[in-house]
Amino acid sequence: MRKILDTILADEPDRAAALSDLPIPDHYRGVTVHADEADMFAGVPSKDKDPRASLHLDEVATPELGPGEALIAVMASAINYNTVWTSIFEPVSTFKFLKKYGKLSPLAARHDLPYHVVGSDLSGVVLRTGPGVHSWQPGDEVVAHCLNVELEGPDGHNDTMLDSEQRIWGFETNFGGLAELSLVKANQLMPKPAHLTWEEAASPGLVNSTAYRQLVSRNGADVKQGDVVLIWGASGGLGSYATQFALNGGAIPVCVVSNEQKAEICRKMGAELIIDRSAEGYRFWSDEDTQDPKEWQRFGARIRELTGGEDPDIVFEHPGKETFGASVYVARRGGTIVTCASTSGYMHQYDNRYLWMNLKQIIGSHFANYRESWEANRLIDKGLIHPTLSKTYGLAETGQAALDVHHNAHQGKVGVLCLAPEEGLGVRDQDKRARHLSAINRFRGV
Structure with a gap:
């Protein structure tokens, strides 16, 4: 593994040949x-x-x-x-x-192991x-x-x-990205x-x-210029990208946050x-079992105060149980509530009168297809959307x-160095970086 890392860091002109000549280690370190x-x-x-009690750093077989x-x-x-959910079972x-996937084919059987290497993000080298x-x-x-x-x-x-065998890598499959090596489909x-x-x-x-499909794609809310978009957790992992997409596309975000920072x-x-x-x-639940419609009304009035009397065309929903009743209520007549994740709970409750009588719609959104992911990454590459690493x-x-993520003690995204020995490595275009550096660093140290 040390030779692989040294070859990557050396940035040799013929890196492909150099890496191809190196043997692949039998084992690697992965978070399981x-x-x-x-x-x-x-x-x-x-x-x-x-x-911290359930996530282990193990030597695992390649x-x-x-x-x-x-x-x-x-x-x-x-x-x-999803790594938090995995870690708390x-x-x-x-x-x-993993067991269900392992039954699909002899190749898929590799994933059915007594340990699960987790993680659904990576940057690295083939x-x-x-x-x-x-x-x-x-x-x-x-x-x-x-995907x-x-x-x-x-x-x-x-x-x-919509594939019948669609899974999330590193969550519903093994050999995820929180490791020194990872197995992905090309x-x-x-x-x-x-x-x-x-x-x-x-x-x-x-x-x-996820935010691209949920807010921008035709498979999601299909946001357009001038749309008022209510974004829950607007400085968090999903919300920080939804806020950028709304602004970049000419929409009007109404950002809901939990503190001044x-x-x-x-x-x-x-x-x-x-x-x-x-x-x-705002307290949308008066007790564990009862929501408070008066708080929905107060919340809706506050949105209209900010927007000059307009209700949200789109509600970007991901907290779930805690906020869903309010989300359905505040969306405009004919508006859209687009939902994923449900980080505060999966069992949503809302007053259906406000949905059916006002012709609103709820759209379920889950991750993104390859094309949507490619487009979202292209916007990052062009410097139109920026990382929110804190x-x-x-x-x-x-x-x-x-x-940190489990207790919402973070902003934007929390990164993990795997083979990279320190932060700040891997930049190939310093001129482009210099043009966007302040935006890249917006979340740093917060």
Whole structure:
């Protein structure tokens, strides 16, 4: 592994040949959860479950490379909520996903192991490609989106997110990105933006693509110029990209945040209409079982005060249970609530009168297909959308990084260095970087 890293860092002219000549290690370090610990948090409230107890840094066997696949030397990765869910074994243990996938084919059986290497983001360098891969070769600098599909049935050939065997890599498959090596399908790969460091390039993947499909794509809300877009958690992982997409596309974001520090981040991105829900004291649930419609009304009135009397054309929903009733209420007549993730709970409740009588619609959105992911990454590469990386940990500190996200003690995205020995490496286009440096660093140190 040291020779692989040295070859990457040396940036030799014929890196492809140099890497091809090096042997692939039999083992590598990866962040894992263990199947025999799936019940370790039984009876513990979700908020008290500690990823530091369940995430391990292990030596794991390098998987066999199959057709259409690529083995990647991972320079950096990032934390997403799916790694938090994996680490606290909610809503179910991911070993159920791996076992089901393992039954699909002899090749898929590789994923059914007593450990799960987690992580759904990466930036790195191609080491090897399997039979049938033509577009990528050893030495290519890449990022990966997290859609894993088989495409052997008809459903996925119009939109790969509808493939009957669609899975999220590193969550519903093994050999994820929080590791020194990772196994991906070649159709997950995209060019690494040359003006970004390894850790910056790794951080947008999952959330950037998810926000693109959810807000911009025709498969989501199909935002247009002038739309008022209510964005929950507008300085967080998903929300920070939704805010950028709204501004970049001529829409009017109304950013909901939980403190003044997060409000200031939104202002740095260019947003002007901001609601600090903590400072203004919104409590959408009067108790654990009862929502308070008067708070929906107060919230809606505040939005109209900011927008000059307009209700949101689009509500960008991802908190779920805590906010969904309010989201349905405040959307304009004929408006759209587009939802994913449900980080505060999956069981949504809302008053259907406000949906059906006002002809609103709810759209479910999940990650993104290859084309949408490619377009989202292209916008990063062109400097029109920027990473929202705030802090970076080492691979051995992944548990703490996941705990930060679990407790919402972070801003934007939290990165993890894998093979990269330090931050700041991997930039190939310094001139482009210089033009966008202040935007790239907006979330740093917050």
